[in-house]
Amino acid sequence: MSFPATLIDLAGFIALLLWGTHMVQTGVQRAFGPRLKAILGRALNGRLRAFAAGLGVTTLLQSSTATGLMVTGFAAGGLVELVPALAVMLGANVGTTLIVQVLSFDIAMAAPIAILVGVLMFRRDSSSQTHDLGRVLIGLGLMLLALGHLLDLMRDYEDAPSLRLLLGAISTAPLLDVLLAAGITWAAHSSVAVVLLVMSLAANGVVPPNAAFALVLGANLGTAINPLLEGAAGDDPVARRVPLGNLLMRLAGIAVALAALQPIGQLMVTFQPDNARAVADFHTFFNIAVALVFLPVLGPLGRLLAFLLPARAAAADPGSPLYLDPAAKETPIVALGGAAREALRIADVLETVLSDAREALRNGDRRLIVETRRRDDVIDRLNIAIKSYLTSIDPDELGPHDHLRLQQVLTFTMNLEQAGDVVDRHLLPHASKGLKRGLAYPRERQQELLALMDRLIGNLRTAASLFMTEDPRAARLLADEKVAFREAETRATLQHFERLRGSQLSAAQASALYLDLLRDMKLINSHLVSAAAYPVLERSGELLASRVARGD
The missing domain is CATH 1.20.58.220 (Phosphate transport system protein phou homolog 2; domain 2)
Structure with missing residues (x-):
């Protein structure tokens, strides 16, 4: 197969992976959205309960951005304190890793079954919730299908000299890996899809383990940058505290992980010889470690954010909308x-x-x-x-x-x-x-x-x-x-x-x-x-x- 055709196949399978992730997210939102928001709102009265709620809601939604939008809205409206809101984000970051853990196992054979059952449920008119859950299964099936094809595609080209040369150059610069993955995640709006793609590259030996771990760090950075760059928090300084706090916590974790990438990489490879599983485990362990470090110090972090982003007086123009994000x-x-x-x-x-x-x-x-x-x-x-x-x-x-x-x-x-x-x-x-x-x-x-x-x-x-x-x-x-x-x-x-x-x-x-x-x-x-x-x-x-x- 020619190189241009291969690029088209690669882009198509990545697009299929992104679309499957999108279908899972929107299907869960339609089926359980109002109840998830109510659960999240009730849980925001303590950092541990807030952490658990963020983990659970994000596991279902498969989007820490969606969870972040909810809790940012609560915080901006004064319905929740900043510390529980930050705890929700720590839980949301861990929640995004769970689907990666599931998909790191060889379950590609389940793709046709998930799509078939999903289509049958989707075509039912008797229950809107059944319809939405069918959408979730179709999305999961498409994700599994895309991952299987990506693995096959990478396996055919893993020994290509030009690809080896390109990725070899990137692999020698972990910081470049982080920036590259952050940019891709920002464009794709899905850290899950990017980490799954990195798993495919690592499983076929296209990138060495340490480079794969650096790319995972970049995916974590990109999903935290999204809300700030795209104005998810609006112009209200109070509303920007939660996404900025999430970004600062991840930046601190990424800095430490990059500094100790070599010993961490050796430990991960020893602990898990399977490169794809090692990528998934590193993604999970990184977010759990960040949560364990920052949960006890969210109080001082919240005060720092309040100092950096003080509340301002209401807008002078009363006709300007405040909540239309x-x-x-x-x-x-x-x-x-x-x-x-x-x-x-x-x-x-x-x-x-x-x-x-x-x-x-x-x-x-x-x-x-x-x-x-x-x-x-x-x-x-x-x-x-x-x-x-x-x-x-x-x-x-x-x-x-x-x-x-x-x-x-x-x-x-x-x-x-x-x-x-x-x-x-x-x-x-x-x-x-x-x-x-x-x-x-x-x-x-x-x-x-x-x-x-x-x-x-x-x-x-x-x-x-x-x-x-x-x-x-x-x-x-x-x-x-x-x-x-x-x-x-x-x-x-x-x-x-x-x-x-x-x-x-x-x-x-x-x-x-x-x-x-x-x-x-x-x-x-x-x-x-x-x-x-x-x-x-x-x-x-x-x-x-x-x-x-x-x-x-």
């Missing part, structure tokens, strides 16, 4: 969580708008009306950012639960944005019109307006809480609020027509403006109900298609 889109459960947190920011801004609108109605402050209308731009910008972020997520990476949550976030944010538009385009202009015309409401009418504004603010808080809890009882209570606003509008309409009979023009104008304000509040409340209550009631089967009675 571009790198998190590779992990849908993390991306959707960030979008939900950003949606709650819209609720907070809208509450400020409603509170200021209430104050403007109470004291007739025109300047406050102008300032309040400007805040609607913040809501619009956040809504656009959330929609753009969610629609840029690959739909093929989303499971049924993810699709449902994405739709919930979009429904919530769009309805809140429309509620803000009602305040900006109708309610505040009506309030301003009354001030310009010098129209005064009777005291009882003004008190009723303020009471309804208080009720709107309370309903907005209920909607935000319901968006997170999805409690049908709270949804029914929020939906019932439409009745209160409808009744208030009906009473005001009847009273308005009564005042038109023989009343003065100013009183009639004030009554009409009062009615316009009530209708604006009713419309705002309708958007709040549609944002949070209706989706929950629809899923529980409690939402009627129409209130119109059908005749026979």
Whole structure:
């Protein structure tokens, strides 16, 4: 076979290995993603439990990056302390080595069986979880298949003079091996795949053991560099502490391992004569050693990271999103969580708008009306950012639960944005019109307006809480609020027509403006109900298609 054809085969088998790793990761995320995130969140109250949780979750996901994104989000949001978050990363680093241990044995014959069973499970429509687990088995089968072909390909060319010369030159410079493997891992986004490739090279004698161990160190470095280089932690210094801490721990371990590579290599070869198994064992022992060294000193390391990356004040621009991490889109459960947190920011801004609108109605402050209308731009910008972020997520990476949550976030944010538009385009202009015309409401009418504004603010808080809890009882209570606003509008309409009979023009104008304000509040409340209550009631089967009675 010609050399160009061999390169194509090599690239194809490496791509197949990467794709199999990707299928395993996404299949596990779809099948268990929300539960894995909940388990990880509950375990973050102690460094040993956090270490175990990071190990277990990463063993299933086969991606320390995905685990790191979850725990970075927890740490950035203040939901977990830095020390347990770093412990999770140590566990995640050990977890990535376990699949390498399994695949270091000769189990290539299991590839066709795994793919066959996976396809049968994948084609079943009765259970989405069965479908996702089938995807996992297909991915494992593809990984085994790719490894088998890589071994055969390397075996055919292990004595090629040019290849021996090239790899021989690299093998004499361990630091160059580390940098080369780090670059490949950064490009491949998978330390597992790179270590498996190094195993294939070592098994066929293409690279000597010490060079293979240096390449493994580079793979560990590359997977730690990824989050920092690609902005997985965003611009928040607090969010960068976890990935930077993980990188510093690995750098320290790599420096020590490189300095003692010769005696370590001799010990590993003596302990394990099989070169492929020796690579897998070295990968595992290295990460276990780093964990054992750094687990007791995570406290001082956390303080150092806090000193190097101090928390900064909130961004001056309130319309800039804080939680829409571009790198998190590779992990849908993390991306959707960030979008939900950003949606709650819209609720907070809208509450400020409603509170200021209430104050403007109470004291007739025109300047406050102008300032309040400007805040609607913040809501619009956040809504656009959330929609753009969610629609840029690959739909093929989303499971049924993810699709449902994405739709919930979009429904919530769009309805809140429309509620803000009602305040900006109708309610505040009506309030301003009354001030310009010098129209005064009777005291009882003004008190009723303020009471309804208080009720709107309370309903907005209920909607935000319901968006997170999805409690049908709270949804029914929020939906019932439409009745209160409808009744208030009906009473005001009847009273308005009564005042038109023989009343003065100013009183009639004030009554009409009062009615316009009530209708604006009713419309705002309708958007709040549609944002949070209706989706929950629809899923529980409690939402009627129409209130119109059908005749026979």
